[in-house]
Amino acid sequence: MIITVKPSITSADFKELSHFIAQFDESVNSLNFLGQNVLFLPKNTLSKEQVNAIETHSAVEKVVFPPQAYQLCSKEWRNEPTSFSIGNTQVGPNQLSIIAGPCAVESEEQIFTVAKKLAELNVEFIRGGAYKPRTSPYSFQGLETEGLKLIRKAADAYGLKVVTEVVDRSVLDDVAQYADVLQIGARNMQNFFLLKELGRIDKPIFLKRGMSAKIHEWLAAAEYIIANGNPRIILCERGIRTFDDSLRNTLDVAAIPLIKDLSHLPIFADPSHGTGNRKYIEPMAMAAVAAGADGIMVEVHPNPDLALSDGDQSIELRSLEKLLNSIRNLRN
Amino acid sequence: MIITVKPSITSADFKELSHFIAQFDESVNSLNFLGQNVLFLPKNTLSKEQVNAIETHSAVEKVVFPPQAYQLCSKEWRNEPTSFSIGNTQVGPNQLSIIAGPCAVESEEQIFTVAKKLAELNVEFIRGGAYKPRTSPYSFQGLETEGLKLIRKAADAYGLKVVTEVVDRSVLDDVAQYADVLQIGARNMQNFFLLKELGRIDKPIFLKRGMSAKIHEWLAAAEYIIANGNPRIILCERGIRTFDDSLRNTLDVAAIPLIKDLSHLPIFADPSHGTGNRKYIEPMAMAAVAAGADGIMVEVHPNPDLALSDGDQSIELRSLEKLLNSIRNLRN
């Protein structure tokens, strides 16, 4: 249950309203969602009379009852698509944000080469993992803090924003120090302790869908972050695991319009993980944009065949220009 | 193993070559694939020397060894995309064919109303089931022959081609008499007896992907039809069954570029079955076209809420115009 207040009310009124509701249910919470003050209840515990009393309270604009597990993510509460700034860049509808970069930061030369090219192509965000979640304990696990420093340096040199993954709460502060956007990978989508902690961070979160997550579970994961105080979330469809083994994953393109129908949050797509094969990245990026994606994340590498991880799904730098032209034309 | 002959050779030469190969493997088969004469072997049984003898034969252009289960469908054999005519219409690359119509033919009024609108919108193909495969024995099973007559009449009145489903070999002649294109539904994709029989029919086949069919199984199903003599096949991605239950199926958009990479056959998409929900048909049609689909099948109904089957995934006639404008613009 969410209670939206009138824009005009004072903070004293807001406090008073909060106390008014707390007499019915003490667990009432407040949130400032990108400038909009709301109160919400974790559970729908109120009687019809109590709801009525709230609805008719002079400070209240409306009371809504979205699906409870993702009420703050829902369109029922916030009908207009959410848009927010990251530095001098805007994310949301009417944008087509691009996040590009290698799977992992491997060396200063590698990340600077990529950053330079991205700047030339007017890409806003550079990605690159410093802590890598790898299936095998014996695979390359990332350069860790050293990698973070390198990507930050490269980004600063070329005026880019850094998107990089937080793999555990214990490295959150380290990553947050260097990144502009914190990525949560598919395997951590339901790492609820980490999600709660992200609520307390003042950086946008790039929340990838778990590889077998249902749509409502994904939105509930986003809800953990918002309910704990952080409204700036970008969802990213990155392929689900199905019986089909022709490609690494099945990019669930329909999740894009579905999320747009259920939620106000921006939704991106990652055709690199979504296919696992660079041959299909461009058509699937096109498909995602045509279906309404607000942005694309794509893996690029100066020399994909020598990449320390995920080379198969990385495109070459020169292919990125063609890809960007295609999707930007499509968008227009 | 496929042997392509030189365009210049006579039919006597072709016969001689066939006998030449038959001395190595009696199971050699010949096929005229849209004007191109080929010989093919069901199994790769020949020795290196025998292959060499064939490759150096004066009538032979080239010998290729595509994946055996779908060799005649493969790009290894036929690199250029296949295109063919259906009456005065062309299917293949550089087209964006539209097949629209109700799930089932329900009445003369219904099917004529649809046909009239399709003609106005320059849609070439009308669809409508006369024999309906239904999960429950107690659901509406179609108007059968009466339905076939109605859709033929409506199509003729408005200059459209008819696409309708063959559900069993026993109704094949009945359906072939009225249809221009024979649809094979997802549940029949591996009805091998029916597939073989379709090889002997001189009508294009619209072969939907089975709901849990892998890509190579789908191409092997098409191979049954081609190897038995019918080269005119259109593949149609219609959604696969996955753990995700937000929508009826998961439209596997990546199957479109994947098929284009593996096969020369035209590939369509059906966003109606692919989503099961009319709200998502337009974005998913857009996605399919952006990913390279050669055509779209979509369910329309004069009054979806009263449809005897699949109303949820049918759009209204007036929505069709908007949809067509969107995808035709995207294509250009």
Next chain:
Amino acid sequence: MIITVKPSITSADFKELSHFIAQFDESVNSLNFLGQNVLFLPKNTLSKEQVNAIETHSAVEKVVFPPQAYQLCSKEWRNEPTSFSIGNTQVGPNQLSIIAGPCAVESEEQIFTVAKKLAELNVEFIRGGAYKPRTSPYSFQGLETEGLKLIRKAADAYGLKVVTEVVDRSVLDDVAQYADVLQIGARNMQNFFLLKELGRIDKPIFLKRGMSAKIHEWLAAAEYIIANGNPRIILCERGIRTFDDSLRNTLDVAAIPLIKDLSHLPIFADPSHGTGNRKYIEPMAMAAVAAGADGIMVEVHPNPDLALSDGDQSIELRSLEKLLNSIRNLRN
């Protein structure tokens, strides 16, 4: 909606009751289900008053409203598990029926060798495909009528019952002439034309689950057969298709207790197709029996490594004895 009549009523009473109900809904159907007379309506169209009139009719024992798509399969209608005879053998609870034999009939010597061993081990049913549904058009397609004659001859020589697959309506009469039990394979589970025709056959049907069929779809497929007049159905779980590719299929063992909870029909399991790997056949046969399976189908071959199809999932004849001892001990 199903109307069970009192055991004592005459056929004149039954006819009268049928007319009585037909005045409310003309689509009322009658069925003799293994000696039990019932009337059923395809749709729940009646008013409360009409239902009441039927319930209080002197010939009526009870009126039930099971899930409509599989009402005749349901426990709501028929609470006791169904059991029936096939020649001198009984299928149902308190039995542990064994069906064994090669994937395909390959030669007289092969099928006689198998039959002899089965008779020694007190196995009641021999299986062996004569018409084989194969993914590739170039794979061995079975010996057809010749195969049927061979398996019948071998079965007669050793006092066995024949279970073999019907792949198309056009071969139904041919197969029915030689078989004691007609198998419907996973790919044909929703071949509705074939299912309807099976309703008119007086032979038990062995209905395998489709590889991506939900439980209610499987029961609805059985309903097609029963509603068309054939009550003797055996369901067989044979593995579903999932993301897991360690084995050919995922044997859904839980389908066994689930079917027993929803339906009165006997349920078997096929650990050969369920795993695709002979190493796991015995533990999975054990699991199926422990979960309550009424029978097991298993592929055996005198020389699995030379089998023309599915050799990987066939056990040797000498392993069959060990397997049977294990599962028969478990059952006791």
Next chain:
Amino acid sequence: MIITVKPSITSADFKELSHFIAQFDESVNSLNFLGQNVLFLPKNTLSKEQVNAIETHSAVEKVVFPPQAYQLCSKEWRNEPTSFSIGNTQVGPNQLSIIAGPCAVESEEQIFTVAKKLAELNVEFIRGGAYKPRTSPYSFQGLETEGLKLIRKAADAYGLKVVTEVVDRSVLDDVAQYADVLQIGARNMQNFFLLKELGRIDKPIFLKRGMSAKIHEWLAAAEYIIANGNPRIILCERGIRTFDDSLRNTLDVAAIPLIKDLSHLPIFADPSHGTGNRKYIEPMAMAAVAAGADGIMVEVHPNPDLALSDGDQSIELRSLEKLLNSIRNLRN
């Protein structure tokens, strides 16, 4: 690559051997696996000559090359099933360990009631979550430290071992203080930071399979723990996510013999999560035991209908006795 040393060698010899190998590859690691000293290389980097030099070294018993991602888990290295003690209890082959208890610790009365019953039934392990991973941020999240204290107290009062979940590295020390066995839930199976940390803990780990984890990914997750120093791992199959929605998950019973074939680690099954429905817990526990499971985890609750989480899949205390009798009889 794993190098097993002769049982007779001294620690000086072992050190010498380690240095000998390090000259070829510095990343060589040593491990004491339940009394057995081994050396292993993360990557197979050595030349044929180098391998030969190691194989013929006087301290070396054998060199094996199992699948690299789970070499320490593999049967290729350690053919006999692993067995180990937890206090006065043994886990491994020839045991049938039982872990029972509520989904979550809810109150002192609840957990003591359960513990008392478990002791009466000779169950060795009590389970109960103190930190609960919940899909929705608004669901009951567990009693946290208070819950740990309660389950410890109840276990001590009745001579039981405690199995409880670690949901994040930050609570690891807290949980390890109270638990005898640390459970890693399905959502954390690929939380690699946590897995590495578990390698340094001297408590057995109960590692549940991720809901869409392939077998080799699951073993690679176990490898993280072993390679970091902790050899005492119990794997637990708890159901995978498939298209089938009749039950909460599909218990992949075949994973049990498959794991036994690939790995020496003990494997348990959890029919509560595996089905999500208490009606099917007993038959699926039976199936798991028949397939070779070394233990069963089952949720019980004094009053399942009032449980704060997962009540649907918890059985009543009185049903537990029947279940245990059934599976213990089956085992004998």
